[in-house]
Amino acid sequence: MSRRAKQRRYFLARSDEFWLLCITMAVVTWLFLGGMSVRMNDNGLDPVDWLLPGVFFLSVFAAHGLLVFAGSRADETILPVGSILVGIGLAYQYRLGGSAAIDIHDAGKLVLLMSPLVIAAVSILFRRNRLEWLRKPGWFWVVLTIAIPVAMLFWGVDYRGSRFGPMRTTPAEYGKLAALLAYTFILCRYGDSLDKQRKLFSAEANRAHRLISAVWIPAPFLYAMHRDLGIVLISAVLILALLHTATGRRVYWLAGITGAVAGGWLFRSYVSRGAVRFQAWLEPFDHPADAGYQIIQSLFALFHGEVIGRGVGEGFPRKIPLVHTDFVYASIAEETGLLGSGLVLFLFFYLSRRAMAAAGRSESLFQILLATGAGTLIWVQVLLNVGGVIKLIPMTGVPLPFISLGGSATLVFSILTGWILAVSDVRDEVKRSAPK
Amino acid sequence: MLDIRLDALRLICSIVFSLLLLLFVRRLFIVNSGMNRIGPGIRRTSGAVPVILFFLLIAYQARWQMFGFLDSGFLRVQRGFDPRGTLIGCRFHRGEILDAEGRLLAYDAHRDASLIRTYPLNASTLHLVGYHDAVFGSTSMEKELDACLMGRSLTGVGNILRLAGNAFVHRKMNGNPVRLTVYGRLQEKAYRLMDGRTGAVVAVDPRDGAVLTLVSSPGFNPNDLSREKFSALRNHPDHPFLNRVTQGVYPPGSTFKTLVAMKALELGLKPEYVCSEKGFDCGSGQPELHDYQYYAMKERGEVFEGHGRLNLDQALTKSCNVYFAHLGVALGSEHLIGVARTAGFDVQIPAAGPGLPTRAGSVPPDGDISLSRLIRLAIGQDELLVTPLHLALVTGALGSNGTMYRPRYVESEKTCPWRNLTDARTATEIARKMIQVVEFGTGQSARIPGVIVGGKTGTAENASGRSHAVFIGFAPWPGPVIAVAVVIEQGGLGGVVAAPVAAGLFKAAEEIGLFDAGMETGP
Numbered sequence: 001m002s003r004r005a006k007q008r009r010y011f012l013a014r015s016d017e018f019w020l021l022c023i024t025m026a027v028v029t030w031l032f033l034g035g036m037s038v039r040m041n042d043n044g045l046d047p048v049d050w051l052l053p054g055v056f057f058l059s060v061f062a063a064h065g066l067l068v069f070a071g072s073r074a075d076e077t078i079l080p081v082g083s084i085l086v087g088i089g090l091a092y093q094y095r096l097g098g099s100a101a102i103d104i105h106d107a108g109k110l111v112l113l114m115s116p117l118v119i120a121a122v123s124i125l126f127r128r129n130r131l132e133w134l135r136k137p138g139w140f141w142v143v144l145t146i147a148i149p150v151a152m153l154f155w156g157v158d159y160r161g162s163r164f165g166p167m168r169t170t171p172a173e174y175g176k177l178a179a180l181l182a183y184t185f186i187l188c189r190y191g192d193s194l195d196k197q198r199k200l201f202s203a204e205a206n207r208a209h210r211l212i213s214a215v216w217i218p219a220p221f222l223y224a225m226h227r228d229l230g231i232v233l234i235s236a237v238l239i240l241a242l243l244h245t246a247t248g249r250r251v252y253w254l255a256g257i258t259g260a261v262a263g264g265w266l267f268r269s270y271v272s273r274g275a276v277r278f279q280a281w282l283e284p285f286d287h288p289a290d291a292g293y294q295i296i297q298s299l300f301a302l303f304h305g306e307v308i309g310r311g312v313g314e315g316f317p318r319k320i321p322l323v324h325t326d327f328v329y330a331s332i333a334e335e336t337g338l339l340g341s342g343l344v345l346f347l348f349f350y351l352s353r354r355a356m357a358a359a360g361r362s363e364s365l366f367q368i369l370l371a372t373g374a375g376t377l378i379w380v381q382v383l384l385n386v387g388g389v390i391k392l393i394p395m396t397g398v399p400l401p402f403i404s405l406g407g408s409a410t411l412v413f414s415i416l417t418g419w420i421l422a423v424s425d426v427r428d429e430v431k432r433s434a435p436k
Numbered sequence: 437m438l439d440i441r442l443d444a445l446r447l448i449c450s451i452v453f454s455l456l457l458l459l460f461v462r463r464l465f466i467v468n469s470g471m472n473r474i475g476p477g478i479r480r481t482s483g484a485v486p487v488i489l490f491f492l493l494i495a496y497q498a499r500w501q502m503f504g505f506l507d508s509g510f511l512r513v514q515r516g517f518d519p520r521g522t523l524i525g526c527r528f529h530r531g532e533i534l535d536a537e538g539r540l541l542a543y544d545a546h547r548d549a550s551l552i553r554t555y556p557l558n559a560s561t562l563h564l565v566g567y568h569d570a571v572f573g574s575t576s577m578e579k580e581l582d583a584c585l586m587g588r589s590l591t592g593v594g595n596i597l598r599l600a601g602n603a604f605v606h607r608k609m610n611g612n613p614v615r616l617t618v619y620g621r622l623q624e625k626a627y628r629l630m631d632g633r634t635g636a637v638v639a640v641d642p643r644d645g646a647v648l649t650l651v652s653s654p655g656f657n658p659n660d661l662s663r664e665k666f667s668a669l670r671n672h673p674d675h676p677f678l679n680r681v682t683q684g685v686y687p688p689g690s691t692f693k694t695l696v697a698m699k700a701l702e703l704g705l706k707p708e709y710v711c712s713e714k715g716f717d718c719g720s721g722q723p724e725l726h727d728y729q730y731y732a733m734k735e736r737g738e739v740f741e742g743h744g745r746l747n748l749d750q751a752l753t754k755s756c757n758v759y760f761a762h763l764g765v766a767l768g769s770e771h772l773i774g775v776a777r778t779a780g781f782d783v784q785i786p787a788a789g790p791g792l793p794t795r796a797g798s799v800p801p802d803g804d805i806s807l808s809r810l811i812r813l814a815i816g817q818d819e820l821l822v823t824p825l826h827l828a829l830v831t832g833a834l835g836s837n838g839t840m841y842r843p844r845y846v847e848s849e850k851t852c853p854w855r856n857l858t859d860a861r862t863a864t865e866i867a868r869k870m871i872q873v874v875e876f877g878t879g880q881s882a883r884i885p886g887v888i889v890g891g892k893t894g895t896a897e898n899a900s901g902r903s904h905a906v907f908i909g910f911a912p913w914p915g916p917v918i919a920v921a922v923v924i925e926q927g928g929l930g931g932v933v934a935a936p937v938a939a940g941l942f943k944a945a946e947e948i949g950l951f952d953a954g955m956e957t958g959p
Contacts, residue, residue: 016467023463027456034449037442077464084460241485285509288517289571300518302497303504307604311446312453319519338501340454342494343461349490350464356483379486383493390497 010071020080021060028087029053034312035095052094055113056087063120070124075358075424079119081351082417086115088344089403092332096317096324111407115414122418127425135366138185142215144178149222172223172231173408176377177415179219179235183242184369186212191246230398234380241376242369281394294321298389301334309337324405326397329389345386352379358424371423374416502603508582515551516570531585531611533565533577535620536847541565557620559655560627563679564618567658572666577845580790587611615847617646625944626651629937635924636680636824637937642832642910642919644851645788645841652680682794685821686923689896690755691908692816694834697752698858698866699775700763706748707766711758713742718808725811727757728895752869753877755893757815764814769805772813779830780855781822788842789849797822817897824921827908830857832919835890835910838863871913882935884942887951888913891938893930902926907934911942912951
């Protein structure tokens with residue numbers, strides 16, 4: 001087969017992805033136009049602003065090209081879903097912008113524009129069995145999981161009530177990656193003794209339990225010292241999901257829910273900040289001017305949005321404190337309504353589902369756990385952020401993947417999505433079970 | 437011109453955004469279904485969890501985004517804190533609260549493009565109507581009638597359709613006005629008569645339990661609440677937030693003698709006792725029980741000669757403690773406690789329809805009690821405690837046919853009897869004695885010209901200092917249309933301090949024309 005014909009076949013194999021990416025660009029461009037109408041009113045349009053959708057366009061199609069040329073057979077929906085979320089995030093940060101939020105002259109922010117490219121590059125780098133590379137330095141991930149919060153304890157900077165790394169980076173985000181790899185490694189190595197076929201508390205199983213606890217407990221504890229409650233919850237859900245997948249036992253979820261209720265009660269009763277957060281959650285209308293102010297403003301924004309929204313640029317995002325990070329979703333819901341924001345929400349859960357589906361098709365336990373873990377990280381962060389914004393659960397200060405402001409977080413989720421894409425690339429298997 | 441178009445353009449932008457996203461999602465499903473489905477993997481993944489969570493989140497989001505207007509706390513806070521007030525907040529008018537004559541007690545006024553809840557009668561309706569404020573919450577009838585005032589009662593197909601339509605586009609909504617049984621004019625008069633003294637005035641209609649006046653003093657003006665004022669009021673020694681009519685419990689004092697006399701009549705007892713200047717000997721080294729005149733005259737250096745031989749009529753007229761001590765001994769604790777229970781002193785008063793929650797009073801537990809406690813019980817002291825509203829209901833029952841009605845606050849609610857205090861004949865007999873109290877006895881300052889008034893004074897001793905001045909009364913006779921209870925905390929003598937307040941209220945009621953109506957429909 002000529003090289004040209006081969007390329008053509010590769011392109012046709014990913015044509016669905018191509019069309020989905022075209023729609024992605026249309027969606028993101030519309031949103032940019034809305035954002036530009038706001039910028040025009042605020043401080044005039046900078047011609048450089050046009051670079052933003054332009055560079056994003058190049059990044060998206062370069063990512064697609066990369067996958068085509070590499071002959072990837074990975075899930076065609078993952079890159080478009082990841083890209084559209086990144087694009088919506090970019091457009092919204094631009095729209096919320098003003099002067100402080102996103103400065104396109106800031107090189108750091110260009111990382112965001114490159115996200116689709118990162119997804120594709122990661123997936124090609126690790127495709128097929130090259131993901132197993134990540135398994136080899138297993139103990140390094142374990143050490144890193146604990147080392148990151150310890151280092152932050154010494155070299156961290158406090159800013160606006162949160163702990164940041166030097167130069168206001170967020171090492172905790174990379175900590176999530178390390179934790180995912182560490183848990184996956186341990187469960188691959190020692191998870192067999194916990195299998196459903198065996199006794200739950202055999203001597204061997206207890207050794208595994210102890211090891212897992214020894215790795216899992218210190219990190220959340222250290223993060224709790226940084227007042228980062230979100231990551232404690234995230235890592236708890238992560239380990240439970242991985243335990244469930246590795247062993248097939250549902251009892252871990254049960255234990256986790258019991259632990260969460262007990263932990264929540266302790267947090268509320270013995271931590272003064274906890275009491276305030278619960279108060280803001282349960283009775284915001286009794287404290288509209290202080291504890292409940294933020295969540296109430298968020299609910300007003302939702303209410304104002306109705307079903308079809310007010311129009312991009314017609315909302316009042318500045319009334320919500322911290323709208324760029326924790327409350328972007330409230331602003332999206334105000335301007336695009338239940339319909340638009342619900343679709344965005346759907347995309348997150350769709351991505352998470354695709355991760356689970358990719359895990360389900362894989363034959364390597366390491367890859368299964370990695371994809372399940374990545375999918376879990378996505379849904380749990382969305383749940384914690386959006387749940388907080390709509391007052392379903394107390395606020396935990398967890399950013400919305402891809403959309404909240406933050407270079408590190410977006411990069412981490414791009415890498416996770418890349419891994420999911422890599423796991424979904426089951427080329428040989430597709431060949432074996434030819435379509436009917 | 438350009439600005440107007442910008443709105444529309446932006447709306448179109450967001451709709452197109454949503455439609456394109458919809459297209460994207462549809463395409464996702466098409467691609468998905470075309471993908472090779474390979475059987476479930478070797479490991480079970482938690483794939484169902486994200487699906488369940490998505491529906492949970494979107495449903496809860498819709499609960500605010502579409503149905504936020506069903507949440508009264510949300511709408512209340514929206515008035516004060518939503519910067520979009522002019523756009524949305526003002527679309528939700530809260531219904532007016534009217535008095536029995538149709539005067540406004542509470543309404544939404546437009547001020548600076550926002551809605552301000554306004555109370556034209558200021559402090560006098562505070563404890564009855566309450567307030568509805570973005571910061572300070574809502575209280576009293578504003579709280580109890582909330583669903584109706586916001587117009588979100590889920591009754592009738594039309595109503596449900598209207599609310600369902602509102603879920604998609606939040607259109608203007610007007611709450612329903614509510615008409616109370618209270619008379620604003622009486623309310624104002626009562627508040628003025630209290631003149632800042634600490635206490636409570638309440639008037640009910642004996643025929644159906646309609647609340648005609650409900651004033652607790654001191655109050656404050658609910659129209660200009662501020663954070664500083666609020667915290668100052670919170671720390672005020674007189675507790676202006678307390679609704680003394682429904683939440684304050686007081687010893688009934690001598691007003692309880694009407695019930696003791698009622699019990700005696702029911703049992704066929706009409707004894708006569710000699711009430712000497714020595715008072716009533718409680719035995720076992722306890723101090724004697726005296727009449728208040730004994731102390732009053734002693735203070736002036738005179739000698740009280742005692743009431744002498746009294747029958748039940750005279751004893752009630754003079755409010756003779758010694759006589760009722762004898763009578764209490766003759767009746768025994770069982771009957772004394774029994775009559776307090778019959779009157780329901782130890783239970784909360786249920787309202788007919790929406791109404792203010794009340795606090796239960798107290799009655800000593802059943803069983804034998806010492807002689808000194810027994811005679812104190814007979815004069816309405818000891819562990820006996822009751823709310824002013826309760827006293828008014830008892831008065832109403834005595835003035836009419838012996839039935840206590842549930843207090844009714846809202847005009848459209850049906851009358852509902854609560855409990856039977858006594859039979860009509862006994863009630864009439866007691867009422868006649870109460871008329872004598874006002875004509876010749878301790879309650880003379882409750883008299884008003886041209887109207888026959890019945891009443892009973894009380895001077896309730898209490899642990900915290902001076903006695904509370906209490907007065908219960910009804911007017912006009914026959915066929916009373918208003919039954920009143922007045923309590924003035926640490927006011928002194930009931931006949932001197934509390935009775936004139938009742939007289940003022942009766943006069944106001946006559947001016948309004950309540951008595952004319954009463955004559956026409958009297959029994």
